[in-house]
Amino acid sequence: MSVGAPKIPVRVAEVVEVNPLIKRFRFVRRDGAPMPVFSGGAHVVIDMDDHGTRRMNPYSLMSDPADTTGYEISVRRDDAGRGGSLYLHRHVTPGMEMTLSSPVNLFPVDARARKHLMIAGGIGITPFLSQIAALTGQGGRFELHYSARSRDLAAYADGLMARHGDRVRLYLDDQGQAIDLDHLLQGQPLGTHLYVCGPKGMIGWVCKTAEAMGWPKAAVHSEEFLAPPVGLPFQVQLAASARTITVGPAQSLLEAIEASGVDAPYLCRGGACGECETDVLGCDGHLDHNDHWLTDDQKAGCQKIMPCVSRFRGNTLILDR
Amino acid sequence: MDPTLPPSIRSRPVYGVLTARPGPRHLMVADGDGAGALTEMIAGAPDAAAMLAQSHIIYMPGPTGVDLSANLRSVGVAQLHVSPSFAASLPRLQKVLADAHMGLQIYLAGTEGLIGLAMREVMQAGLPWQAVQTEHRGSTLRRVQCVHCKGITEAVRTDPFVCSHCGLNLFVRDHYSRRIAAFQGVNIDAEDPGLVPPAAERFA
Numbered sequence: 001m002s003v004g005a006p007k008i009p010v011r012v013a014e015v016v017e018v019n020p021l022i023k024r025f026r027f028v029r030r031d032g033a034p035m036p037v038f039s040g041g042a043h044v045v046i047d048m049d050d051h052g053t054r055r056m057n058p059y060s061l062m063s064d065p066a067d068t069t070g071y072e073i074s075v076r077r078d079d080a081g082r083g084g085s086l087y088l089h090r091h092v093t094p095g096m097e098m099t100l101s102s103p104v105n106l107f108p109v110d111a112r113a114r115k116h117l118m119i120a121g122g123i124g125i126t127p128f129l130s131q132i133a134a135l136t137g138q139g140g141r142f143e144l145h146y147s148a149r150s151r152d153l154a155a156y157a158d159g160l161m162a163r164h165g166d167r168v169r170l171y172l173d174d175q176g177q178a179i180d181l182d183h184l185l186q187g188q189p190l191g192t193h194l195y196v197c198g199p200k201g202m203i204g205w206v207c208k209t210a211e212a213m214g215w216p217k218a219a220v221h222s223e224e225f226l227a228p229p230v231g232l233p234f235q236v237q238l239a240a241s242a243r244t245i246t247v248g249p250a251q252s253l254l255e256a257i258e259a260s261g262v263d264a265p266y267l268c269r270g271g272a273c274g275e276c277e278t279d280v281l282g283c284d285g286h287l288d289h290n291d292h293w294l295t296d297d298q299k300a301g302c303q304k305i306m307p308c309v310s311r312f313r314g315n316t317l318i319l320d321r
Numbered sequence: 322m323d324p325t326l327p328p329s330i331r332s333r334p335v336y337g338v339l340t341a342r343p344g345p346r347h348l349m350v351a352d353g354d355g356a357g358a359l360t361e362m363i364a365g366a367p368d369a370a371a372m373l374a375q376s377h378i379i380y381m382p383g384p385t386g387v388d389l390s391a392n393l394r395s396v397g398v399a400q401l402h403v404s405p406s407f408a409a410s411l412p413r414l415q416k417v418l419a420d421a422h423m424g425l426q427i428y429l430a431g432t433e434g435l436i437g438l439a440m441r442e443v444m445q446a447g448l449p450w451q452a453v454q455t456e457h458r459g460s461t462l463r464r465v466q467c468v469h470c471k472g473i474t475e476a477v478r479t480d481p482f483v484c485s486h487c488g489l490n491l492f493v494r495d496h497y498s499r500r501i502a503a504f505q506g507v508n509i510d511a512e513d514p515g516l517v518p519p520a521a522e523r524f525a
Contacts, residue, residue: 110449112444112447112449113447114446114447115447185423185424186345186422186424187422188422188423189421189422189423189447190418190419190421190422190423190425190446190447190448191423191446191447191448192423192447194423212343213344213345213423213424214342214343214344214345214423214424214425214426215423215424216448216449216451216452217451217452218449218451218452219423219448219449219452
């Protein structure tokens with residue numbers, strides 16, 4: 001059960017191969033009504049029926065938030081992932097009917113900022129595309145530093161540079177170019193907010209460097225959706241529903257709970273939003289916390305788990321669900 | 322918890338204890354007894370000499386006349402500006418904030434009025450209020466805005482008090498506005514004009 005607004009029935013209007021790794025999908029409503037307006041940085045959860053396996057993965061919206069005729073996402077193919085991106089790349093074609101969640105924004109721009117400093121790595125460019133579209137309409141001051149493996153894989157870089165000129169700076173790994181983060185963070189005027197979206201290592205590097213240079217936490221924003229990691233199967237007792245379920249190796253705990261018919265809360269399904277937080281009533285074993293939500297103390301305390309991305313190893317796990 | 326500021330509604334600001342944080346520059350704004358919060362923080366800094374070399378202190382006497390500027394002169398800070406009042410120091414504060422870069426650490430200490438007024442400037446410069454450290458010291462006299470005429474009365478001592486602008490009898494709430502840096506004063510005898518409880522000295 002996702003909280004909030006109802007789901008959106010859509011048809012795939014367009015599938016575009018952006019580069020060898022990334023495809024762009026455009027969705028329009030089946031009933032012809034306008035899409036809800038969203039805010040830059042928002043994501044939707046896509047409901048997929050992958051030949052009997054239900055997949056629900058979050059993707060950032062990259063289209064202009066003011067465009068209510070459709071939503072666009074870009075998906076990077078992950079050959080080693082659980083299969084959501086492969087399904088989208090191989091099986092989703094124009095005309096297909098699918099279901100999206102209403103947009104949720106866990107990565108909005110802070111309207112109080114004097115300037116927005118954005119750092120993107122690879123496919124992490126997508127939330128910035130909608131943020132930049134919104135900021136451009138409002139005359140917001142921004143600067144994008146975009147790092148990609150090569151020119152071929154730097155999706156949307158050409159369009160961004162053509163539209164925004166020297167507000168956009170591209171760094172290509174295969175040219176030996178790298179963001180000079182210390183220098184970049186030193187020169188920012190007071191009131192700048194920093195946003196980073198990209199691989200885990202990049203987010204950690206940017207957040208740690210900013211903290212060491214005295215940037216306040218409230219001015220540093222990041223988004224990383226985690227894919228639920230695979231692992232060994234394990235059993236879980238759901239106390240409130242009085243049943244015992246088995247979580248498969250490529251299934252998340254949340255997916256297993258849902259498959260058993262229990263209506264559990266969720267929003268982002270990527271360890272970021274906190275909606276699915278669940279009380280642990282008994283734990284004889286080890287909780288593998290994979291989320292960004294719980295604090296380190298909470299993770300050590302074994303009283304809470306985020307079933308969208310976290311797993312368990314051991315004898316008995318009892319959840320209040 | 323500061324014993325002079327008992328727990329209240331969520332809107333009421335709470336203050337902490339200043340701690341030296343890493344950063345390339347430090348800006349400290351204090352009035353009255355707030356000087357003590359600064360000197361104690363600097364004394365407890367991991368590298369006080371390095372911190373002082375990158376610090377700018379703007380100081381003014383408190384609303385009750387407490388002036389500890391002599392204590393600050395002896396700490397050896399790179400820049401110390403002693404001002405007769407907040408209003409007099411405002412152009413300097415605004416200039417410092419306008420020229421500052423991210424990484425600047427900001428510390429506010431002293432009376433609630435000073436902390437609120439300086440915080441307002443910092444917020445207008447675009448920094449989130451959560452990023453600013455504050456420590457309350459000294460007077461609890463309040464800056465109150467009359468919700469009826471919008472006039473602000475400084476250094477309010479009693480509750481209720483008479484609005485210095487429109488003359489209404491105002492009850493002093495803990496409801497606080499960061500945007501205008503003032504507590505809210507609401508007419509206490511609107512329904513029964515003249516029925517005003519005796520003024521109690523709540524703030525000193």
